Amino acid sequence: MFIDLATAQVVGLAIIVLGLWLEDPSWMVRQSTSFGAGVGIALFFRWIERKAPDEQEAVIGSCFIVAASTALLVLADNPHGGEELRHVLSGQILFVEWSDIAAFAPIYGLVAVLWLTVPRMRTGSGFFILFALAVTASVQLVGVYVVFASLILPALAARGPTGYVLARALASGTAAVVAAIVISTVADLPAGPFLVVCFAVSAAATRLLHRDGGRWKGAGVRRGSSPG
Numbered sequence: 001m002f003i004d005l006a007t008a009q010v011v012g013l014a015i016i017v018l019g020l021w022l023e024d025p026s027w028m029v030r031q032s033t034s035f036g037a038g039v040g041i042a043l044f045f046r047w048i049e050r051k052a053p054d055e056q057e058a059v060i061g062s063c064f065i066v067a068a069s070t071a072l073l074v075l076a077d078n079p080h081g082g083e084e085l086r087h088v089l090s091g092q093i094l095f096v097e098w099s100d101i102a103a104f105a106p107i108y109g110l111v112a113v114l115w116l117t118v119p120r121m122r123t124g125s126g127f128f129i130l131f132a133l134a135v136t137a138s139v140q141l142v143g144v145y146v147v148f149a150s151l152i153l154p155a156l157a158a159r160g161p162t163g164y165v166l167a168r169a170l171a172s173g174t175a176a177v178v179a180a181i182v183i184s185t186v187a188d189l190p191a192g193p194f195l196v197v198c199f200a201v202s203a204a205a206t207r208l209l210h211r212d213g214g215r216w217k218g219a220g221v222r223r224g225s226s227p228g
Contacts, residue, residue: 091143
């Protein structure tokens with residue numbers, strides 16, 4: 001279920017619509033709109049999970065594609081529409097200032113504290129709210145694509161035959177971020193899309209490096225053993 005991608009896309013749509021409605025919205029108005037959209041769609045997904053769990057994936061996918069299509073429609077006649085859409089989707093990582101990070105630090109801090117100290121926030125509506133807060137803040141810093149890639153690909157890299165290995169996810173994600181920032185700066189590449197590619201390459205390399213050797217060895221013994 002791509003709840004993260006759908007939530008991020010809805011937040012992106014809210015930011016785009018706000019920018020068209022108000023020429024220069026204040027920081028508070030922008031955050032109220034963004035977090036309102038993020039929490040609202042997250043609670044809607046939670047409601048669908050409770051009322052129609054068999055249809056949740058279809059609803060989430062539909063919300064993503066409707067939000068993405070609506071963003072294209074509202075920007076169709078905007079001379080700067082392509083730039084606005086690119087900013088929401090791929091972000092401008094290399095141009096994020098420390099003041100931007102500091103502005104969202106309290107949100108990440110609040111999410112971390114609640115996650116660690118209030119166990120009931122890790123399930124049900126509490127989880128969806130914390131998730132929406134983290135995704136909404138991240139979309140404004142790095143864009144929709146990087147948020148999705150950073151949530152999915154390191155976790156995919158960490159998957160092993162006996163479960164997930166946190167250290168692999170951290171190593172894979174860190175390697176991708178460092179490589180993407182350094183190479184995109186030197187080669188003058190778009191940092192957001194290149195970071196997504198680096199996440200994918202790092203995840204694939206991690207899975208290959210830690211593949212189940214025992215399974216391959218067992219297969220080799222079976223292939224090489226004589227019948228009878």
